[in-house]
Amino acid sequence: MAEFWKSLPSWVRNIVVPIVVLVVAWNVLWAVLGLVGAVIAFAFKALIVVGIAAAVVILVKKAAKS
Template sequence: MAELWKSLPSWVRNIVVPVLVLVLAWNIVTFVFGVVGALLAMLVKLLVVVGIAAAVVILVKKAAKS
């Protein structure tokens, strides 16, 4: 690996490789934020559905008593 790195021209080592590393890091960060955001969105939707279901159950029980 060291031979391959030393065989690269200096402009590749100093410009191209850091740019590729930054692009890869940016893609990984956006992927992580996307996954976390999707999980949070699903959690919020689940909480809304559970809240609506609880309200329906309470209303049905009140309606059954009267």
């Protein structure tokens, strides 16, 4: 691998490789942030559904008593 790296022209090592690394890192960062955002959104929606279901159960129990 070291031989391959040394065989590359200096402009490739100094310009092209860092740009490719930045583009890949940027895409990985946004993929991770998108995944985390999706998980948080799903958890938020699940909590809303559970809260609504709990309110319905409480209201049905109160209605059944009276």
